[in-house]
Amino acid sequence: MTAKAALEDPVIEELRALLGGRFSTAAGVCEQHGRDESYHTPHAPDGVAFAGSTADAAAIVKICARHKRPLIPFGAGTSLEGHVAALHGGISIDLSGMREVIEVNAEDMDCRVEAGVTRRQLNDHLRDSGLFFPVDPGAEATFGGMAATRASGTNAVRYGTMAENVLGLTVVLADGRVINTGGRARKSAAGYDLTRLFVGSEGTLGVITEIGLRLHGIPEAISSAVCPFKDLEGAVNAVIATIQMGVPVARIEFLDEVQIDAVNKYSKLDCPVAPTLFFEFHGSDRGVKEQAETVGALIEDFGGGPFRWASGAEERQRLWRARADAYYAALALRPGAKGWATDVCVPISSLARCIVETRREIDEAGLLAAIVGHVGDGNFHVIFIVDPLDKAEMAKTIAVNESMVARALAMGGTSTGEHGIGHGKIDALIAEHGEAVAVMAALKRALDPDNIMNPGKMLRMN
Numbered sequence: 001m002t003a004k005a006a007l008e009d010p011v012i013e014e015l016r017a018l019l020g021g022r023f024s025t026a027a028g029v030c031e032q033h034g035r036d037e038s039y040h041t042p043h044a045p046d047g048v049a050f051a052g053s054t055a056d057a058a059a060i061v062k063i064c065a066r067h068k069r070p071l072i073p074f075g076a077g078t079s080l081e082g083h084v085a086a087l088h089g090g091i092s093i094d095l096s097g098m099r100e101v102i103e104v105n106a107e108d109m110d111c112r113v114e115a116g117v118t119r120r121q122l123n124d125h126l127r128d129s130g131l132f133f134p135v136d137p138g139a140e141a142t143f144g145g146m147a148a149t150r151a152s153g154t155n156a157v158r159y160g161t162m163a164e165n166v167l168g169l170t171v172v173l174a175d176g177r178v179i180n181t182g183g184r185a186r187k188s189a190a191g192y193d194l195t196r197l198f199v200g201s202e203g204t205l206g207v208i209t210e211i212g213l214r215l216h217g218i219p220e221a222i223s224s225a226v227c228p229f230k231d232l233e234g235a236v237n238a239v240i241a242t243i244q245m246g247v248p249v250a251r252i253e254f255l256d257e258v259q260i261d262a263v264n265k266y267s268k269l270d271c272p273v274a275p276t277l278f279f280e281f282h283g284s285d286r287g288v289k290e291q292a293e294t295v296g297a298l299i300e301d302f303g304g305g306p307f308r309w310a311s312g313a314e315e316r317q318r319l320w321r322a323r324a325d326a327y328y329a330a331l332a333l334r335p336g337a338k339g340w341a342t343d344v345c346v347p348i349s350s351l352a353r354c355i356v357e358t359r360r361e362i363d364e365a366g367l368l369a370a371i372v373g374h375v376g377d378g379n380f381h382v383i384f385i386v387d388p389l390d391k392a393e394m395a396k397t398i399a400v401n402e403s404m405v406a407r408a409l410a411m412g413g414t415s416t417g418e419h420g421i422g423h424g425k426i427d428a429l430i431a432e433h434g435e436a437v438a439v440m441a442a443l444k445r446a447l448d449p450d451n452i453m454n455p456g457k458m459l460r461m462n
Contacts, residue, residue, distance in 0.1 A: 011091065014063045015049050022050040033074050033084065033092040037139070037327070039340040039388055040082035040424055045072060045092040052097055054170055054178060054209040060093050061207060062176035068450045073203040075116065075145030078137075080341050081422025083149065083202055087456035093207060095144050101125045102210065109215045110167055110184055115144025115208055122213075131215040134159035137418065138324045144208045149420040150200030154323065157243075157376030158250045158282065159216060161418070166199050170210035174448040182212060197443070202420050203454035205447050219282035222250075223292060224310040224319055228274040230303035232256060232359060235275040236352035238302040239375045243348055247294055251280040252376035253323055256359065259330060259370035259383075266329035267322035277304070277375075278323055280316075323372075330370040330383040337368075340384040342401050344408035345417030348378045354411060355380055358404045365396045379417030406431070421458045429458065 015023045024030070025047045035042035051057040064071045070090025077084055086092060098114035101122060105111065106129050113122060118140050123132050136153040137146060145151070147169065152161035159165070168182025182188070182195040198205055229235035239252050255263065255276045263269055277299075281291040296307055310316045322329070331339050346354045355371060362369045362382070373380025382404065384397050405415045405428045415421075415428035430437050441459050444451070451461045 009046070011063060011067045011069045012047050015047060015060065015091065018059055018063065019049055019056070022052065024048045024050075030092070033072075033077070033094065034086050036077050036079040036082060036084050037339075037341075038080045038082055038422075038424065039338045039386065040085060040422075043085040043087050045086035046089050048074075048092045048094055050094045050097055051209070054172065057093060057095070057172045057207050057209050058176050058178050060091070061172050061174065064091055064452055065175050065450070068452060070452050070455050071207070072454050073144065073148065073207050075142035075148075076118070076140060078139035078141045079145065079149060079422065080419045081416075081424035083420065083422040083454070083457060085423065085456075087423060090452070090455075095207070095209065096142060098144075098209065104129065104131075104215075105184070106131060108184060109217070110212060111215055112210060112212045113143055114210055116142050118142055119146075126215070130218055132218050133165070133213060134216055135162055135165055136324075138327075143211045143213070147199050147208050147211050148201060148203050150418070152374065152377075152379070152418045154251045154253055154280075154320070154374055156374055156379075156418075157252055158248060163196065163199055165214045166195060166211060167214055168212035169195055169198055169208055171198050171206040171208055173206045174450070174453050178209075184212060200420070202422065202458050204444060204458050205453060207453075219250075219288075221285045221288040222280065222282055222316065223288050224251075224278065224280045224316045225292065225307045226271055226276060226278055226310070226319065227299055227304050227307050228272040228276045229299075230274070232275045232356055233352050234303040235277055236355055236375060238277065238299045238304055240348050240351060241298055241302070242295055243376060245294070245298070247291055248283070249279060249291065249295065249376060250282040251278065252374075253278040254355075254371070254373045254375040254380065255323075255326065256355075256371040258333075258368075259326055259372045262329040262333050262370055263322045263326060266332050267318075267325055269319075269322055271308075278319065280320075326370070326372050327383055330385055333370075334368055334385045337385045338388050340386055340397060340401075341381055341419070342384070342404070343373075343379060343381040343417050343419050344404055344413055344415060345377070345379040346408050346411045346413030348375075350411040350413065351375060351378050351380070354404075354407055354413070357407060358382060358400075361400050361403055365400055367393070367396055367400065369400075374417070377417070378413070381419075423456050426458065426460060
């Protein structure tokens with residue numbers, strides 16, 4: 001949009017009058033808000049509105065609704081399927097400044113936060129309460145974005161995803177109305193479960209401004225370990241056996257040899273370059289010891305070992321920071337290239353075959369890609385390191401990705417375990433859910449008849 005057009009745009013004029021310096025049409029600001037961490041082409045919005053409260057967000061939405069202008073929620077910009085791209089122009093509503101921890105109810109083990117609060121900020125706030133929030137997607141995402149994409153992460157195998165840990169929401173609807181869903185009760189049979197409708201809606205149904213969260217007690221003891229394996233199948237089958245035995249492991253992360261080589265170089269670890277599992281055990285001192293002994297004995301049957309323990313807090317943090325930085329470590333394998341991170345999730349009994357076949361296709365295509373995953377719940381990621389300008393390379397990458405998704409669906413899995421649909425996996429959603437996508441579209445039309453809420457994401461609205 002040209003400077004002259006911006007001056008003549010009634011939406012921009014009204015937002016400037018409402019927000020003053022908290023509204024920007026500066027090119028750099030708009031470009032930043034039109035890109036995420038993915039390989040997808042950025043699309044800058046026409047302007048960025050910085051909300052400081054739910055009332056601000058409602059006023060912004062009402063202006064956009066009156067003029068039928070697209071509105072794209074923005075938190076930290078760490079999504080991976082083009083969620084924040086302004087595909088049809090419009091206004092980016094930045095919620096990152098809404099950073100208040102509204103309340104903590106320690107006895108009930110719950111809290112309420114604004115959408116711009118991050119997991120790290122909340123856990124720092126909770127430090128002296130004996131409680132913590134476990135869902136860790138790796139990136140320093142905001143809770144608004146985590147709820148909108150139904151995020152999970154390394155702790156999901158024990159503590160669940162955002163779907164299980166969100167108690168209620170405050171949401172601004174497409175016409176500017178503000179609703180509250182759920183509550184602080186641990187269960188309810190009252191009406192439709194609107195909380196679950198908005199968790200995972202990717203900004204297509206409303207703008208999430210506040211989130212009620214379930215908290216958990218900090219474990220008495222925590223211990224982590226790294227374990228290499230002779231081959232990929234052995235590592236994944238060890239995970240399956242661990243889950244089937246009912247060992248309450250807090251985290252089980254898989255890194256193939258490409259990813260281990262990358263994190264060794266990037267995070268200065270010295271792990272053997274082999275398929276590897278990262279474990280973490282939570283509980284009492286005795287419970288953690290028993291879990292570790294059980295898993296330690298089990299992995300020998302699958303060609304694993306020896307365990308390398310990281311029991312000290314500093315050593316554990318270094319280990320898990322390396323895991324959190326896996327994406328950037330993979331990128332560093334090919335300076336100047338871009339990362340295409342994609343994921344699927346399958347029943348754990350199919351996990352080994354799905355990963356092995358995916359690895360084989362990657363290698364046969366001559367692509368550089370690392371595999372890493374939250375394999376305790378059947379979810380794994382492929383990080384393709386690509387040159388987006390190389391048409392032949394991109395064609396191979398697209399083909400391998402599509403094959404992996406089709407394989408996961410054939411195994412009874414899903415096209416994405418935690419990244420979401422955005423605009424990158426719309427066809428995969430149709431393949432996965434078929435006629436149910438029409439029902440999703442009907443819900444979208446009912447709540448957003450003018451299709452202003454993050455248009456072009458998740459669904460193709462005709």
